[in-house]
Amino acid sequence: MLKSLLTFVFIAGCKLALCQTAEDFNKGTFTLFPHYKEDVEYFANIIPDSTYLYWQCVYNPGPYFHQAKEQIVFEKGDPKYTKLIKKSKSGNGFMVSCPPGFCSYYIIAIRPDKTILQVNNSQKFKTFLGKIDNLDEVRLAVRDQHYTIHNNSMKSGSYQERQDYYLLYLGDWESDMISDMKTSTKAILTKSGDFKILESTSYK
Template sequence: MKSILRYTLISILLVSCTDRKAMEKTVECKIPKTPENEIPSCFWAKKIQPDKHYDYWAYVGYNLNYFYDKPIIKEAGDTLYRKYTLQKPPNLGFFHGCHPNFCSQFIIAVKNKKVRYIDTELKLRDFLGTIDNIEEALLYAASFNYYNTGNHYRVVNGNYQFNANKYSTYGRVALPSEKITITKDGFIKTERLIKAR
């Protein structure tokens, strides 16, 4: 009896002392390559799966020179609401670029016949909700000005990890590379990568 009790206690101690990292479920994958003629955030937007139900929503590209020629990158729901994509968003959207011209992206969401513009990075993060795939994780990171620098990512216990550079809003100067973790529930964790000399 004592030997069984002793064996049970030793087993419990061994299991409780096991390295937690060894118990993590990790999968390594390749980041889908963005076609040369496409803006990365527009490519990633095609995989958005919002948490909330909308009667209609559309991810739209906006270019100052081509206001009435806005491409709908992805849409879902009742296309009778598509007419709202012709209106200019109040805050001109997120992911500004195309200097010296101006372009951006925004989302139009219709729920219970009420139109809502997702036109800031904060609203984009709220719209994404739970992070369902690597493309949503990359969009989420881009909303904080982080852009992936490698070809691979890891999924660790449902969270997405990849290396990225943070760019300043103006001038697009890359700051040192960081390891980014986007959690399934929509949080970002960063860890500065330091090169050994």
């Protein structure tokens, strides 16, 4: 009776998808992710959670690379609204890289009432994405969590889609850079954007 009660409390206290365990990876069939594409193709397939008159994603190389300039990676909507955001820049962003964190991306969007939205951290990016609609959004969400997806690797580049979430085998680019061993990480990404690591192992 007590065990059943504790099980009920555990399930009630977490989102169902995030209550999965590593054992769930033994069920069903995993599929390799499509090969890596250019960033512009991933951002082009974002379906934002809200409607915008115009939005653009900007790559910020950070202060360390003095000769590099910010670059618009992708833009969507009526370009006449670019004049509203010419002076809108952000020193912060999401998908932070270039250790110890110099490079990042940010999004500037124009709402229907012509107010400006800055997407300049991970939480705002999660909100901007809203529902995870496709594998390109999965890849962007994974990158924002500082994990990577390897080409042609079931251990660090595969997925299984379920009704409300994805089971993922991911790589860890930071570990891969400093070790001959590669990392295989089991993770869950819900279609509402919540991310959870279950366990990590090493392999050659």
